[in-house]
Amino acid sequence: GAVVSQHPSRVICKSGTSVKIECRSLDFQATTMFWYRQFPKQSLMLMATSNEGSKATYEQGVEKDKFLINHASLTLSTLTVTSAHPEDSSFYICSARDGGEEQFFGPGTRLTVL
Amino acid sequence: GEDVEQSLFLSVREGDSSVINCTYTDSSSTYLYWYKQEPGAGLQLLTYIFSNMDMKQDQRLTVLLNKKDKHLSLRIADTQTGDSAIYFCAESMHGGYNKLIFGAGTRLAVHP
Numbered sequence: 001g002a003v004v005s006q007h008p009s010r011v012i013c014k015s016g017t018s019v020k021i022e023c024r025s026l027d028f029q030a031t032t033m034f035w036y037r038q039f040p041k042q043s044l045m046l047m048a049t050s051n052e053g054s055k056a057t058y059e060q061g062v063e064k065d066k067f068l069i070n071h072a073s074l075t076l077s078t079l080t081v082t083s084a085h086p087e088d089s090s091f092y093i094c095s096a097r098d099g100g101e102e103q104f105f106g107p108g109t110r111l112t113v114l
Numbered sequence: 115g116e117d118v119e120q121s122l123f124l125s126v127r128e129g130d131s132s133v134i135n136c137t138y139t140d141s142s143s144t145y146l147y148w149y150k151q152e153p154g155a156g157l158q159l160l161t162y163i164f165s166n167m168d169m170k171q172d173q174r175l176t177v178l179l180n181k182k183d184k185h186l187s188l189r190i191a192d193t194q195t196g197d198s199a200i201y202f203c204a205e206s207m208h209g210g211y212n213k214l215i216f217g218a219g220t221r222l223a224v225h226p
Contacts, residue, residue, distance in 0.1 A: 006156075036211070043202065043216040044157070091158055097212060101145055107156040 004096050006106035013084055014114055021079045022111045023094030028097035029074035034103065035067075038091040050077055084113045094106050118217035120203055125223045132190040134220045136203030139184060142204040146179060147214070151200045160188070160201075190222075192219045198224045 003026040010102075013019050023033060032051050036044040048064075050056035052073040058064045066088075068080040081088055091113050095103040117139045126132045138146070144165050149157040163170045163177045163186070174219045176189040190197055200219040207213050 032138065032212075034154075035184075043218045044152070044214075046213060046215075049213060052123040095157075095214075101206065101212060102159065103214060105159075108154075110154070 001048055002083075002096075002098060002102075004094065004104045004106040005111050006092075007093055009107065009108060010110045010112075012112045012114065015085050018080055018082045019084055019111060020077045021081075021094075021111075023077045023079070023096065023106055025075045025096040025098075025104070028096075028098045028110045029052075030077070031074070032097040032100050033071055034097070035069060035077075035079050036093045036095070038093060038108075040103075041092055041109045045091060047079075052097040055109040081111065084111070118203055118205055118215050120201075120217035120220045122218060123221050123223070125225065126193050128193060128194055128195060128226050130223050132193045132197070132222055132224075134188045134190075134201050134203075134222065136186040136188075136217055137184055138186065138203070138205045138215075140205055140215070141181075141184065142206060143207065145206040145212075146177075146186050147204040147206070148175075148177065148186075149202040149204060150218070151214075153199075153201060157202065165191075182198075193222075193224050193226075195224050198222055 005063045007022045035047045047062045048056045056069040071077040093108040095105045147162040148160045174191045178187045202219045203217040204214045
């Protein structure tokens with residue numbers, strides 16, 4: 001089946017630094033990738049939708065200058081959390097769509113900002 | 115706006131059936147999904163149902179859809195301890211990007 005990987009799986013950083021999270025579709029080309037955020041014991045909240053070669057579409061309330069998304073190829077999207085603060089600590093999950101109806105989810109990245 | 119609601123917790127005895135319920139508000143939803151999330155892990159798609167279907171069965175899983183009431187349920191037969199996880203209901207909005215709207219998740223606890 002379709003596999004999506006994320007790197008790193010866990011990251012701890014100091015407040016004020018930037019963190020980059022990668023999302024890769026390993027065995028298919030992802031026309032669309034999605035970035036979600038999940039707080040403890042809560043649901044996934046969509047942050048943004050990105051299509052290869054175009055600018056990401058951000059959900060209301062998500063700061064596009066803080067959460068930079070790049071979808072440079074059909075197999076890679078990156079999310080950069082700029083000037084991270086403790087309130088950005090969360091579980092970030094990406095998903096990828098190959099043009100069909102199903103989204104394939106990555107295993108998630110746990111970000112802890114000290 | 116779009117909203118998906120689920121009960122937060124369900125406890126069942128091993129071997130019994132589990133029924134997890136979900137309600138949604140967007141009548142234009144095309145697909146409805148059930149995902150499973152184990153601790154610290156991403157989401158695993160369990161099953162999905164197209165909006166013109168009433169029921170779908172896949173081994174121990176049965177999905178029932180009542181479009182009139184906008185109610186979706188997931189029944190797990192012969193529930194096992196390995197089924198303990200959080201189950202998310204999600205709807206796919208009408209639109210080209212298939213944005214998913216998730217419920218808050220139901221934590222299923224299976225005890226002996």
